[in-house]
Amino acid sequence: MESETNSQSTEDTVREILKEGSTFRNWDEASDVVYNHAKILGFNLCKSRKKECGGELRKRTFICERSGKPQKNKEDKQPDSKKILCPWHVNLSLPEKNNVEKLIIVTKFVDHHNHELHPKDFTVQVIQDVEILTKHCKVGAVIQRKYLRAKYPGHLLSNQDLSNVIGRFKTSREVLDVIKVFNHLIKQKDDSGWKEEPKTIITDTERAMDVAVKSVYRNCIHRYSIWHLLYSNSYHHVNKKLGSKHEKFLEDFFKCQNSLQEEIFLQGWQCLMKDYPEIVDYLTNTLYENRNYWAKAFVVETFTANLDSIFHVEVINSVISTTLANLQIPIFDLIDHINNQLEDHCRQIYEKHDQEIIRQAIFKTNDPRTMTLYELVNMQIERYLSAVCVNLQLHEMELSLNFIAKKYDIGLIKNIEKIFVAKRYFVVNDYYLPLSKIFSMINTNEILETWSVYDQHDRNFILLMNDGYHWCTCLNGIHYGLVCKHYFRVMTCTPKARFQITMISKRWYKENCENDPNFEPPLTYHL
Known part of the structure; x- marks a missing residue:
């Protein structure tokens, strides 16, 4: 049963x-x-x-x-089709x-x-025997056929029908994985503790996972882990083919993978195809075909809570998993314990400082209007965010005072970006959305102001829109779901840059929050 x-x-x-x-x-x-x-x-x-x-x-x-x-036979005999x-x-x-x-x-x-x-001669008992022979005894079709015909001599067990029944239980590992993952995702989706569906899921490169995710969360962005992408079973054959060229290939691949513009990515990919002809099939069929899952030019605009799967993360994870296995401690218990400790630590730090001490310690500015603005923002985020997220947002506000913000017209700011991007080098987890990409997604007539925000090390650009929305090339608003330091700096320079609590992702709000964020007034810098 x-x-x-x-x-x-x-x-x-x-x-x-x-x-x-x-x-x-x-x-x-x-x-x-x-x-x-x-x-x-x-x-x-x-x-x-x-x-x-x-x-x-x-x-x-x-x-x-x-x-x-x-099809009937010529002599009008019983059709055998x-x-x-x-x-x-x-x-x-x-x-x-x-x-x-x-x-x-x-x-x-x-x-x-x-x-x-399945044919009527395959009774429940016959099917149960086939299941046992297939799943547990690992017996092939030839032996099963001889066994079943000897045990059930009165049954007409055709070769094809027997193969069909065997196929029901000899399901591929991939199909079993699909079913397992699918059922798990359905269970998670039905969990009353989930407030909303995930925006992004990062997994390994198993096709089963892809099918399951798309079946349950149709609007979710599915991304691949770079670690699993390069260290899957198929990649071991690539490593052997490349030999001494392997290290150079990884260097060239990551330059291409971290390109933030599609045009640059495609140019880099053509170079990979030309420089490594021995793995063209792998580059074309395994990697390029799935570029929307791993190339930054195609996934840079997705919410990830600033998480990414890179090499040192996986190494650390492996060490932790091995240690916990030896100590017989479930990893979920460890995660819960760490989260609770972080919450308590942040809450203790925050609660022992009153508003005046926070302003003196964090907002080192002589401009009383800036202090007033940041104080109002701080009071508003306190009502909605957890202690951890409040501190993260306060940290962005603190860092904003280290930047310089200048307003430019849209034509000049494009030229400034071209010079800046040409000198920009790749850093792990350093995201930057080119203005050309932003311009392709918006109506430029709706831009109110364009700002350049920079210090001696970095430069980003802010676009203020008519509807109160804004774009920042740093992508913190998309990846973190928090307001970035560059926007806070622009807020201290123009009243057209307004802070609204709805800019922060609802995922970071307190549970059972009594206030409605849609009724909170926008906060601006008064000149």
């Missing part, structure tokens, strides 16, 4: 993954899901119609092997319009058959 229940749960999950509106990254992924769907449910597929445009596959239809009209007009079919399409990510979409799915999905 337990196996039947698990089987039914698996079938329900598979049906949830493949349905009208489901999307896939490429044709291989779509085909894998369709074939695994058939394998688990116990029927065979055939490829039917397809449509190509310019040598690229645009549409594909899969049908049940029992689809179509049966398997075709019985089964209606099951699925249409896949790669639309040219409104499909920037070039996703494969399920446009039509007729999910019912006019026949049983």
